[in-house]
Amino acid sequence: MLIQLWALLQVQVPGVPERRIQDIFKPMATPAEAEKNVALLTFAITGAIFIAVAGLLIYTIVRFRRNPRDTSNQEPPQIYGSNQIEAAWTVIPILIVFVLIGVSARVIAAVENAGPPPATLKVTLIGHQWWWEVYYPDYNVRTANEIHVPASPDGKTATYLTLESVDVIHSFWVPELAGKTDLIPNRQNFAWIDPREPGVYIGNCAEYCGTQHAKMYLRVIAQTPEDFNRWAAAQQQPQQIRGNMQQAKAVFESLACVNCHAVRGTSAAGSFGPDLTHLRTRQTLASGALVNDEQDLRNWINDPQDAKPGCLMPSMKLTNDELTQVVSYLQALN
Amino acid sequence: MADNAVALNALALEREWTTPDRGTVGIIMLIITETALFSMFVAAYVIYTGKSLTGPYPKDVLEVPIIATICLLSSSFTVYMAEHSLVHNNVARFKVWLFITILLGAEFLTATGLEWRKLIYEDHLTIATNLFGTTFYSLVGLHASHVTVGLFFLLLTLFLTLRGFPIETQTRRIIFLSWYWHFVDAVWVVVFTVVYLIGR
Amino acid sequence: MATVDYPLERPREKVREFSFSETLYKWVATVDHKRLGLMYIVSALLFLVIAGIMATVIRLQLAVPNNHLVSPETFNRLFTMHGTTMVFLVGMPFVAGFANYLVPLMIGARDMAFPRLNAFGFWIFLFGGFLLYYSYLGGGGLSGAGSAPDVGWFAYAPLTESAFSHGSASDYWALGILVSGFGSIASAINVIATAFSLRCPGMTLSRMPMFVWVMVVDSWIILLALPPLSAAQIMLELDRQLGAHFFDTQAGGSAVFWQHLFWIFGHPEVYILIFPAFAILSEVIPIFSRKPLFGRPAMVGAVVAIGFISMGVWAHHMFAVGMTSWGNTFFAASSMLVGIPTGIKIFNWTATMYGGKLRFDTPLLFCCAFLFQFLTAGLTGIMLAVAPFDWQLHDSYFVVAHFHFTLVLGLVFGLFAGIYYWYPKAIGRMYNEKLGKWHFWLFTIGVNVTFIPQHFLGFLGMPRRIYTYSPGRGWELFNLISTLGLLFQIPAILIFVWNMVHSAIKGQPAGDDPWDAWTLEWSTTSPPPEYNYEKLPVVRSSRPLWDLKHPQDPDWKFE
Numbered sequence A: 001m002l003i004q005l006w007a008l009l010q011v012q013v014p015g016v017p018e019r020r021i022q023d024i025f026k027p028m029a030t031p032a033e034a035e036k037n038v039a040l041l042t043f044a045i046t047g048a049i050f051i052a053v054a055g056l057l058i059y060t061i062v063r064f065r066r067n068p069r070d071t072s073n074q075e076p077p078q079i080y081g082s083n084q085i086e087a088a089w090t091v092i093p094i095l096i097v098f099v100l101i102g103v104s105a106r107v108i109a110a111v112e113n114a115g116p117p118p119a120t121l122k123v124t125l126i127g128h129q130w131w132w133e134v135y136y137p138d139y140n141v142r143t144a145n146e147i148h149v150p151a152s153p154d155g156k157t158a159t160y161l162t163l164e165s166v167d168v169i170h171s172f173w174v175p176e177l178a179g180k181t182d183l184i185p186n187r188q189n190f191a192w193i194d195p196r197e198p199g200v201y202i203g204n205c206a207e208y209c210g211t212q213h214a215k216m217y218l219r220v221i222a223q224t225p226e227d228f229n230r231w232a233a234a235q236q237q238p239q240q241i242r243g244n245m246q247q248a249k250a251v252f253e254s255l256a257c258v259n260c261h262a263v264r265g266t267s268a269a270g271s272f273g274p275d276l277t278h279l280r281t282r283q284t285l286a287s288g289a290l291v292n293d294e295q296d297l298r299n300w301i302n303d304p305q306d307a308k309p310g311c312l313m314p315s316m317k318l319t320n321d322e323l324t325q326v327v328s329y330l331q332a333l334n
Numbered sequence B: 001m002a003d004n005a006v007a008l009n010a011l012a013l014e015r016e017w018t019t020p021d022r023g024t025v026g027i028i029m030l031i032i033t034e035t036a037l038f039s040m041f042v043a044a045y046v047i048y049t050g051k052s053l054t055g056p057y058p059k060d061v062l063e064v065p066i067i068a069t070i071c072l073l074s075s076s077f078t079v080y081m082a083e084h085s086l087v088h089n090n091v092a093r094f095k096v097w098l099f100i101t102i103l104l105g106a107e108f109l110t111a112t113g114l115e116w117r118k119l120i121y122e123d124h125l126t127i128a129t130n131l132f133g134t135t136f137y138s139l140v141g142l143h144a145s146h147v148t149v150g151l152f153f154l155l156l157t158l159f160l161t162l163r164g165f166p167i168e169t170q171t172r173r174i175i176f177l178s179w180y181w182h183f184v185d186a187v188w189v190v191v192f193t194v195v196y197l198i199g200r
Numbered sequence C: 001m002a003t004v005d006y007p008l009e010r011p012r013e014k015v016r017e018f019s020f021s022e023t024l025y026k027w028v029a030t031v032d033h034k035r036l037g038l039m040y041i042v043s044a045l046l047f048l049v050i051a052g053i054m055a056t057v058i059r060l061q062l063a064v065p066n067n068h069l070v071s072p073e074t075f076n077r078l079f080t081m082h083g084t085t086m087v088f089l090v091g092m093p094f095v096a097g098f099a100n101y102l103v104p105l106m107i108g109a110r111d112m113a114f115p116r117l118n119a120f121g122f123w124i125f126l127f128g129g130f131l132l133y134y135s136y137l138g139g140g141g142l143s144g145a146g147s148a149p150d151v152g153w154f155a156y157a158p159l160t161e162s163a164f165s166h167g168s169a170s171d172y173w174a175l176g177i178l179v180s181g182f183g184s185i186a187s188a189i190n191v192i193a194t195a196f197s198l199r200c201p202g203m204t205l206s207r208m209p210m211f212v213w214v215m216v217v218d219s220w221i222i223l224l225a226l227p228p229l230s231a232a233q234i235m236l237e238l239d240r241q242l243g244a245h246f247f248d249t250q251a252g253g254s255a256v257f258w259q260h261l262f263w264i265f266g267h268p269e270v271y272i273l274i275f276p277a278f279a280i281l282s283e284v285i286p287i288f289s290r291k292p293l294f295g296r297p298a299m300v301g302a303v304v305a306i307g308f309i310s311m312g313v314w315a316h317h318m319f320a321v322g323m324t325s326w327g328n329t330f331f332a333a334s335s336m337l338v339g340i341p342t343g344i345k346i347f348n349w350t351a352t353m354y355g356g357k358l359r360f361d362t363p364l365l366f367c368c369a370f371l372f373q374f375l376t377a378g379l380t381g382i383m384l385a386v387a388p389f390d391w392q393l394h395d396s397y398f399v400v401a402h403f404h405f406t407l408v409l410g411l412v413f414g415l416f417a418g419i420y421y422w423y424p425k426a427i428g429r430m431y432n433e434k435l436g437k438w439h440f441w442l443f444t445i446g447v448n449v450t451f452i453p454q455h456f457l458g459f460l461g462m463p464r465r466i467y468t469y470s471p472g473r474g475w476e477l478f479n480l481i482s483t484l485g486l487l488f489q490i491p492a493i494l495i496f497v498w499n500m501v502h503s504a505i506k507g508q509p510a511g512d513d514p515w516d517a518w519t520l521e522w523s524t525t526s527p528p529p530e531y532n533y534e535k536l537p538v539v540r541s542s543r544p545l546w547d548l549k550h551p552q553d554p555d556w557k558f559e
């Protein structure tokens, strides 16, 4: 397990750097940028308050500690209060708070109401326990756990996300691209991102959604528009199996996998689990729990509960031979 | 005993000292917290009106319970009369008014029971049918359960009084009971408006 | 109507040995507010240790990436039970315990307004707690084995619906907390009625000790805020048991509705929890500074204001559910407004110390640490209230850091101050000052080491409630440091427990008034007799004992 996950570290898409360390102060898209700016302002204001108040406290504590030699029972002057002082420390915070309110209101409106740039790609992101279904309505492409989007160095294109859920509440969060928006059943939410640079941006499901909430990773793969179009075109193709895979395909289709998974162009049409049509083109398996290589794929199908205990794919108890056939078949799905 | 306490007790009081009655404060607090509880169920009803995905819908099956409402609201008056008689030490009149109140309350509960029977067996609306059923039974049921509690205490009072218990010693408690009953009535006004007037 | 004085009917307590069973009976059957108060506090401390041990396991699991100490299911139960226990079985009984013990003593009354209701409140609270913990044995999951709830302390629907939460664990969560909530409501009614009706002669509302004021406002919040939670839990049970659809999104129900109900309760709840600390600070700081509380009317006004505003900020926990920009702006604004009265409180406490003669015994040490740490906690709260910033911080470890700063570095510090301060009164013996100081320093270091790094984890995108994480995301070091903080916290708590137990047996007799204090409870014996005051005291100012001790310069001259 440990080794596998270390291996995950090494996964790289050729030409796109992977951004595993997601620092909200290094934003790579407009929404995150706006959030960072308001954060810095908030820091400045609260920092100033902290220094002023903590300074006063320290001064008081140091200055007025009882002198150990003072054993007289003399009480200090009894001061009951002062309306002027009271008024001062009521009014000043009120002013500060109004500044903060004004600033937040502006940024809220800026991010929420200002629509994305006109040239937008539409993506529907649907939360499942514990994986993400990604649907491109304009391309009729369905994939899972990895959102391919065109990068937008000049901020002129963006990806517009429609967020839904089929079971419980999940939350979309890729810190360097945008703050959170929840995926709520029986409701539609929206978010948009415009990654500045090509790269793999890693996020997590951010709303507790059950046993495997921890391993509900999400990847946004930003590519140059040309790369993205090439990818989309390939994804649109149904699966064509070359001759020597026919037997493996038959084995796969004979198994219960087809109840939950779809492979376009075959009889597998389930929708409970991720669409496997172009499985081989994904970097990871099971929403980032495993690397997508032969070894991990084999382990996964052999016993999904090992890498992701509690996940909703049962161990299918395949014979060794079936396992080999299925893995080789799935390996061919590119 | 501690010296300071002795010294304190010896202090002169500047003026006559009175504080509110604790029972009064207690019952008011109880009513406030109950109000908060009911508001949430009312809110649920309002939020979910018109959200049911399948029938039966309120307009198909609900009938306005006019008689029951009149009974319950007038019981507020009769319970006041009962309390009033007791305050004026007229136990005989108290018993009569109390009895009428109980009858009116019981009539209300019976009407609710009949309504529910009709809804369940004729209209096939249960709490599990749709959102209307869910919010309807829980809101009306919560209210009915409060009527039941009130009725229980009224009955208990009547029973004790008939058994010769000196009820005039308990005037304060009777007043509290009547406040509670008024409260249950007031809640009904809201429930009635929301369920039978707006929600339909 | 309360009269000026009434004769004491009870005979003086006879000094005689009790057998174990008699003692037990005396405690179980008691309706005495002091015993009930102590029982509340002791059970809260027990639950604190239980939930603290759970926290230790959580931290151990997260100390290194890809740890396999506990399974995901176990981890999810751990944080659910940790959070639920801390909030409902530690925080709430502390409120009730302190209020019960002190309110009658401070207002010169012989007991609470409704002593039997009071006993009922305690036992039903305890029953609720046991019901929750019984789930470990009886909460038959699918496989029949016991299983505690694993839905998080705010139990968001629809995760709690029968479709996603099999077995009966979630039922134990809902029912246990529902039942213990009734106990809190009972004790809140009692506190209000006591403070309004049983004040001793001369104690007008404006002379009522600050502690009592805060507790009354606190009880008001309980009365208004707990019913929404009860309503939500009743609805959830209707869904789970009778097939209703309140939160069933398949049938058109709303998942967001639960969040509204929960946070309409949940946000006021956090102020319910912090108010005892405010109440304690307002008593301890003046005594150890030898000055009256600065700006008393403003302090009263501030708690009332906090109480009001806290009812209208709940959706700041829901900035990510996709509210309209107006909704977000409204709740961001109202949340920040809370900062103003809270600031007034902090400033007034500081001003009380300013110009005083500060005596740094353990209670004041805890108060001072509280002031710094709660200031920090409040300011991180302001950051969270800035909605756009919260879209990043929400449900990350920054939030975990924020609320542990408020609850552990705030509330728990206040409680420790209070426990040390009134220990001599309740037990009749002095605690060991040296051990108290050890406790203070170890605990202060420990909690800061544990919770400061969690802010940075939030900045680096670590979500909360994850049972493990993969290496290479910049989280390892901070998580490890955070866990190491427990090396200081655990000995601190052990020292505290030892100090309490040992001093109760071996401590120096404390005398009636060891702190040279000013409120009524210090005028009776330590521990106070069952009836508190043989004759009801008469007061003429908010510092009756000051008046006695300084006859040339009494407070009532200035009122």
Ligand code: HEA
Binding pocket: A049, A053, A092, A093, A094, A096, A097, C270, C271, C273, C274, C316, C317, C335, C336, C338, C339, C340, C342, C343, C344, C346, C374, C375, C377, C378, C379, C380, C381, C382, C384, C385, C386, C390, C393, C394, C395, C399, C402, C403, C406, C407, C410, C411
């Ligand atoms: C004792 C408990 C307590 C207290 C007192 C507070 C106090 C505050 N809290 Fe906190 N909070 C919690 C306990 C508490 N909180 C808990 C448990 C959660 C998480 C629940 C969960 O998700 O599990 C939470 C979560 C939480 C969130 C949601 C985060 C999220 O999930 O995304 C927010 C957002 O606004 C918030 C804000 C605030 C604010 C504005 C205050 C204010 O009251 C703070 C006011 C204080 C000050 C501001 C400092 C002193 C003031 C001055 C020195 C004056 C000058 C200041 C100004 C002018 C600003 N809190």
Ligand code: HEA
Binding pocket: C048, C049, C050, C051, C052, C053, C055, C056, C058, C059, C079, C080, C082, C083, C084, C086, C087, C090, C091, C152, C153, C154, C400, C404, C407, C408, C411, C412, C447, C450, C464, C465, C466, C486, C489, C490, C493, C494
């Ligand atoms: C009053 C409230 C309170 C208190 C005091 C604490 C105290 C502590 N909490 Fe708590 N915490 C919450 C309220 C509180 N917490 C809430 C509401 C949540 C949210 C739950 C949710 O998400 O649903 C939470 C969640 C939470 C998390 C996040 C879990 C997650 O999201 O995955 C973490 C992780 O570090 C944590 C840690 C700690 C630690 C280390 C302490 C320590 O300060 C505890 C120290 C005490 C002890 C250690 C016990 C005393 C020890 C002894 C007597 C010695 C014997 C012990 C041993 C031998 C081990 N808490």
Ligand code: CUA
Binding pocket: A127, A128, A130, A169, A170, A171, A205, A206, A207, A208, A209, A210, A213, A214, A216
């Ligand atoms: Cu999906 Cu957490």
Ligand SMILES: [Cu+2]
Binding pocket: C266, C267, C270, C314, C316, C317
């Ligand atoms: Cu809050």
